[in-house]
Amino acid sequence: MSLFEPVVRDTTIARAAQYLEISEYEFLALAHWRTFHAIARREKLDRLFGGYLWDEAKAPSWALNMGREIVRKAEDGILIPEEYGVRAPVPKLEDLLRMLRDILILLVVMSIFGYALMSAVRPGY
DSSP states (O other): OOTTOOOOOOOHHHHHHHHHTSOHHHHHHHHHHHHHSSOOOHHHHHHHHHHHHHOGGGSOHHHHHHHHHHHHHHHHTOOOGGGGTOOOOOOOHHHHHHHHHHHHHHHHHHHHHHHHHHHHHSTTO
C-alpha cells in the first residue's frame, strides 16, 4: 500500500440523504427504522453517525444498502420520498409572516421610489 494512493470516498449515504432532502443523521435513523422496524436509541445513532463522519467506510451495511437503493431510484427518475416516510417540509407560520413582512417592505420602498421618480419627471407637482 502506497502513501500516495488516491482516497476514494463512498458518498452513497450523502447522496441518498440529499435526494430525500434530509440530513445524513436523519438518513441513518430512517435506514435503521426501515431495516430493524425499531427506533434507534440516540446513543446508538450518535455512535453510528460519529463513526460514519470519521470514516465513511464505517457506515453500516444496512444504511449503505438503503442508500444504494435510493440513489438508483433517483437516477432512474422513479424515487418517491413519501415511500420512505419523508414528507416535504411544511413552512412554519413565522416563516410565512416574515415573507409577508418582506413583501410589504419591498412594496413601500418601490412606491416611495416611484413617487420620487414621478416628482423628478414632472416638476411642480
